Amino acid sequence: MESQEHLDSIVDREYQHGFVTEIESDTIPPGLNEDTIRAISAKKNEPEFMLEWRLKAYRNWLKMIEPKWSNVKYPPIDLQEITYYSAPKTAGDAPKSLDEVDPLLLDTYNRLGIPLEEQKMLAGIAVDAVFDSVSVATTFKEKLSEYGVIFCSFSEAVKNHPDLVKKYLGTVVPYGDNYFAGLNSAVFSDGSFVYVPKGVRCPMELSSYFRINSSKTGQFERTLIIAEEGSYVSYLEGCTAPMRDENQLHAAVVELIAMDNAEIKYSTIQNWYPGDKNGKGGIYNFVTKRGKAAGKNSKISWTQVETGSAITWKYPSVILKGDNSIGEFYSVALTANHQQADTGTKMIHLGRNTKSTIISKGISAGKGQNTYRGLVRIGNKAEGARNYSQCDSLLMGDRCGAHTFPYIEVKNNNAKVEHEASTSRIGEDQLFFCKQRGLSEEEAISLIVNGFCKEIFNVLPMEFAVEAQKLLDISLEDSVG
Amino acid sequence: MKTTPTEHYHQQFTVVRSELPGLSTPWFDQLRKDALNRFSEKGFPQRKAEDWKYTNLSVLTDHNYVTKTDQIGKINDGEINSIAGEIDAEISLVLINGRFSKLLGNLTSENFRLENLATLVSREPETIREYLAESAETLTAFESLNTAFMADGVYLHVNRDAKISKPIQILHVTTSQDDHVHYNTRNLFIFGENSEVRIIERFLSLDSIPGYLNNTVSQVILKDGAKAEYIKLQDEDPQSFHLSVHRVHLNRDSRFSAHSFSLGGLLSRNDVRVDFLGENASCNLNGLFLVDGERQADNYTTTEHRVPRCQSSEQYKGILNDQGKGVFRGKIKVHQDAQKSDARLNNSNLLLSEKAEVDTMPQLEIYADDVKCSHGSGSGQLDTEQLFYLTSRGIDHAVAHALLVFGFASSVLERIESESLKGFFKNLLISRLSANREIKELVQ
């Protein structure tokens, strides 16, 4: 079948961000034990409480076993082979200004389309750039501090705002939560920290760009966002990595806390290296993301566009604790070649009149396996709770898979829970229609796929919606030519 | 020290083995032993097991069930006949306490052969060998126990091209016996090429009996072009346990329509596993469960689309009252070669009280692209707009409530093809609603 070949060629795409930056690194030798953890902590000049917390997490983690329940398959990961800390040498002491940042690093981010020079920045977006294990630059810090917004690397937060870190770290994702979160808690190297004070509407979009560069390195970043009463913040993360034959582990933890009337919007464009078309290499993206809508009328919204990684395994979740709080999950996950994704969300309704919405769009192509797995739990005190879930799958080709595993638990009869799922493919008639209207096959596919994802792109911050759409287009178009 | 389940069932086996059918048939005896060994290896599922995560298994596994071999229990013949007579059946086969009791009705049909399993095993075991051997791969520990201890059941073979218009009834009646007895029945339904048949299988308790377990396994085979409607009613004592497994094999152009009504039991569970083995087959699975008190009803279905161009449609509804609990998992798996599959599944639940709970898992696992698959699920209470509309027309609040509950359930009733059985279940359902007298007059 002609269009089958076409689909194959489309999914057989090239990765755009696969280059390696030749930069000298300060690296701790591979291996995982208490000494590794002490070494990471020492490198970062951490206060005692942080080391203690790491060690507690590590000792607890030793008792945990790697979970096997997901729908993804991968060979055992040897955690002793991984390097847990790697930092560009020139970034040793955090640069005071952008002028001190290694030009090679600036160039790297430029090539990724993320200019760190503030004057060149898209208006109103502050960036924290994380390269391997450390944050190399954070822009617009001063402007933000005028509003009382703290936006810095996690390491800086540990040093400069230890009380905040102490108060909130691990309160949403405790170190005993799961195997990979436990590992992260022991060895995390950096990440972003955001604190928005009471009543402040953060004046610009905040974003972090994560880059894995060194080989045999794991990336374990940790992000903590606290939105005080009546505040608002929109945060976006992007991720890329070089093309390497080995599989690299990325085990991050993200914790969000929204107080009364606060809103956090968290968007992800995940484009880690997915491996080659034979399934060699690529990132294992095993991430724990959870938000606590702690306050009354608070709102947490997750949006994700997942096109990268060999394996994605994550469930950005919301604990709806405050009365009238709102949780949202909007997701596009594309799996092509040998990529696997097992992703979804958990909406835990505890407070009264809590509402959640789940819209998940899975696109499977090549031999990709795409799984939506989600939990909606209505607790017995969640009077008037509402949930609406919709999971749609688009299959491109007959060697891929699309799977939907929702779990719906209702313990309050005054709640209303609705779930719908459907599966479709790009129909021959749809393609023919588009061609008859003068579109090429690749344009037609792009049009249909973008239409399929529209509901998700609509909720991304504007600049990133464009970026996400381009990313899907590139993923599709590149291979056609 | 308390005996472990493994020790207990091995002991039981030694005690009752000679009383169970098939001892003189080596392969049959071996089948039992193998099943018992599989049970020992696997043991009862753990609470954490995916298939049991919403079910408190300990109420089942804390007891060591015994098999009764000596007597059938005291029965009132007239009562049995009148229960059987509630259905206008072609023929009725009655089992009491898991053992064959009698046949009622037209006994000399040339269209089918209906016999109890124990008799068949003793007289001509080879007839069923291929079917029993096939089930060696078991689903659960309970299915293994069923194979090890099966005492009786039903063998029904419908001849090629036979068309049987009235339903064939299988009546399982449990009467008072000791505490914690288990009844392991095994059914074999084989529907020949292009045959048409309708079965109703009913599970009832005559007295209030503490904590017995009905553990039943059925194999259903539809040959090419066969059409079968199968209705199961579980209406047992509210203290009893009921476990059932159906393995359904659908061959080319066959059509299977099943309706399951779970009304009784402290804990009941239905596992229905449908395999499409031939193209152009279709399957409708419907179910309704009613729980109140602290009772729980589980329904697990798995539909395997293994070949192209098959159609499955599934609808389960739950009505939950008091502290009742319901669990539904419907899994649709479309294999790589099963192009042009059409699979739909829906589960809706009505929670009528604050403490009721429902856990539902509609699942799709799709490995082919040219398919139409969807599932939906909804849970909530009665619609206040609908209630207001009815009461604004002068209808009593209680009647309006019952009318809406009946309306909710009626889509499952409507899918029953046989008009007479539809009427039977309509009345049965109404009799369980709170304002049943008023409703009954209305909906006649």
Add this chain to the structure above:
Amino acid sequence: MLKINNLKVSVGDQQILNGLDLKVNPGEVHAIMGPNGSGKSTLANVLAGRDNYTVTEGSVQYLGKDLLEMAPEVRSREGLFMAFQYPVEIPGVSNIYLLKSALNAKRKHQGLDELDAVDFLSLVKEKLDLVQMDRSFLNRPVNEGFSGGEKKRNEILQMAVLEPKLSILDETDSGLDIDALQIVTQGINTLKSETRSIILVTHYQRILDYITPDFVHVLADGKIVKSGDRSLAYEVDEKGYGWIKN
């Protein structure tokens, strides 16, 4: 028949009706007109007894009794009928169940025997003809899959069967084409009598071409701001609601 005195009603924190007065005598047809948000539908719903509306002040006397004290089903049995603007769909409950139980509830309330099946069916058949509905409608679930016009005709069918003393028609003309409007209004006119009263709640005067009102009231900000005869409706139609407010 109906006497509304200084009625104040709120929904949540918002006050919708601000001291409304209205008197309806037997045999009268009153049209209540008003722009969107003026409180027309609130009035209809409060009279029918819907939840979520809080009466903060005022009284409503219906046939000498306190209407607000009555449950919705009692109001209905006492002869008050509301034709809904958006009739709800009730899957699984057929029209015939609804009609039978509603009529029997009313007869029981009046101390009459329930109708037997034959009498009931012949009554319903007669009323079906009135709204030009096919018998098959009876076995269809209430309003499920009905077109907008069919839903409104179904409301009038119920009205015809229940023979109410006071009918409140909430935007019954909305969404109807000219043919359906004729059928519906013909049905309503047949039910008019010297002892029965009708309140027509409407945005447009169009329906008044078919059902002649004795009084026309214009509602704005939760109060009747102007009352008159038929000609007031034409004036509103011509000049819009802004004219009255100013």
